[in-house]
Amino acid sequence: MDEWKYAHERWKDVVWMSQNTNTIPTDPAIIDAIISAAKERVYNLYPYKKGSFGLPEAIKDDLGLPDFDIHITNGGIEALYILNRALLSKGDEVIATDPSFLPIHHQMTLSEAKPVEIGIYADPYKMKAEQVNEAITDKTKMILLIDPLNPLGTDYRRNEVKAICEMAKDNDLWIVDDITYRDFSEDHTLTTDFYPEKSIVVYSFSKNCGMAGMRIGAMLAPPDVMKDLVKYDTNVLSVNVLAQRAALTALQTKENWLPNVLRISRNNQEKIKSAVEKIDGAFLPVFPSFTNMFVIDISELGIDPDKFEEKLLYDHDVFVRSGNYVSKRFGPKFFRVSFTVPEDHCDRFVEVLGPAIESLR
Numbered sequence: 001m002d003e004w005k006y007a008h009e010r011w012k013d014v015v016w017m018s019q020n021t022n023t024i025p026t027d028p029a030i031i032d033a034i035i036s037a038a039k040e041r042v043y044n045l046y047p048y049k050k051g052s053f054g055l056p057e058a059i060k061d062d063l064g065l066p067d068f069d070i071h072i073t074n075g076g077i078e079a080l081y082i083l084n085r086a087l088l089s090k091g092d093e094v095i096a097t098d099p100s101f102l103p104i105h106h107q108m109t110l111s112e113a114k115p116v117e118i119g120i121y122a123d124p125y126k127m128k129a130e131q132v133n134e135a136i137t138d139k140t141k142m143i144l145l146i147d148p149l150n151p152l153g154t155d156y157r158r159n160e161v162k163a164i165c166e167m168a169k170d171n172d173l174w175i176v177d178d179i180t181y182r183d184f185s186e187d188h189t190l191t192t193d194f195y196p197e198k199s200i201v202v203y204s205f206s207k208n209c210g211m212a213g214m215r216i217g218a219m220l221a222p223p224d225v226m227k228d229l230v231k232y233d234t235n236v237l238s239v240n241v242l243a244q245r246a247a248l249t250a251l252q253t254k255e256n257w258l259p260n261v262l263r264i265s266r267n268n269q270e271k272i273k274s275a276v277e278k279i280d281g282a283f284l285p286v287f288p289s290f291t292n293m294f295v296i297d298i299s300e301l302g303i304d305p306d307k308f309e310e311k312l313l314y315d316h317d318v319f320v321r322s323g324n325y326v327s328k329r330f331g332p333k334f335f336r337v338s339f340t341v342p343e344d345h346c347d348r349f350v351e352v353l354g355p356a357i358e359s360l361r
């Protein structure tokens with residue numbers, strides 16, 4: 001059976017902990033922005049190519065990057081596609097991690113480049129500057145820094161970002177700063193603080209303000225870099241205008257909704273931690289998480305995470321994700337769960353976790 005079809009058919013009943021999306025209600029003004037844009041029938045026109053008025057500036061303000069150029073995209077994933085096609089060619093190597101968000105690695109291979117995946121499924125569960133240094137060869141072109149990291153939940157301290165940027169600078173590498181989960185970190189540092197000239201920042205509205213289905217994000221780069229990136233723009237007719245209006249409103253109202261999203265997300269991760277502690281042999285490699293997800297290691301229990309994912313979905317309408325989606329090497333050891341869901345949804349997961357594990361043991 002197709003799990004995605006199953007889950008989407010009954011999407012309102014499903015507890016969505018599988019996509020790191022966010023189903024916690026945010027600000028009603030965001031919904032109003034979508035409805036009023038629809039009622040005005042602004043969708044009759046192709047949107048203004050440089051972005052709905054106010055949106056590019058609001059994103060730059062959010063990051064404190066007034067001098068960067070910005071390109072609005074269909075989610076961060078389109079930004080990643082464009083930059084991977086524009087900057088990589090046959091034989092190039094990109095330093096990345098395992099686990100990681102693997103669709104980005106796939107995009108690199110479309111340019112016939114090779115992701116060099118540093119294994120990080122061990123303390124401190126993130127790339128160390130020494131590992132990056134060892135992985136650099138004369139073919140290395142780029143470093144992919146996902147910070148905070150999907151799926152493990154780690155983030156990088158300022159000195160760690162600095163060390164990785166210095167390595168990139170010394171070797172004249174691009175650094176892709178994928179900040180999809182930035183708002184979940186308590187103290188996030190952009191690579192642009194240390195190495196603006198070859199940093200490309202990937203921005204998303206999918207996780208923090210729960211707009212994954214609107215498909216909107218952005219790419220930011222220094223102006224001389226952006227002009228080469230946009231040659232590979234896959235969508236010269238611009239991005240859904242309702243999504244752009246919603247995104248602008250989300251940024252304008254951020255202080256109304258973000259604290260509540262963070263509060264619920266942190267309560268939920270505490271609840272899950274307590275439930276995991278009651279299961280002999282299961283553990284959380286990373287806690288607390290500075291994203292909206294973490295992984296639960298079940299390797300000692302002899303349970304296949306793919307089977308666990310199926311069981312939770314089909315028996316309980318709770319959707320989590322097997323580690324195999326985010327790691328070729330370590331995937332069989334864990335499953336990933338995201339907790340930007342309403343508290344009663346998290347309670348449903350916590351209730352079924354122990355019994356589901358027992359039944360598969």
Ligand SMILES: Cc1ncc(COP(=O)(O)O)c(C=O)c1O
Pocket residue numbers: 019020074075076077078101146150178180203204205206212216217
């Ligand atoms: C690290 C990372 N980058 C990019 C994306 C894509 O996000 P978007 O919905 O903005 O395309 C994801 C989605 O899960 C992600 O985890």
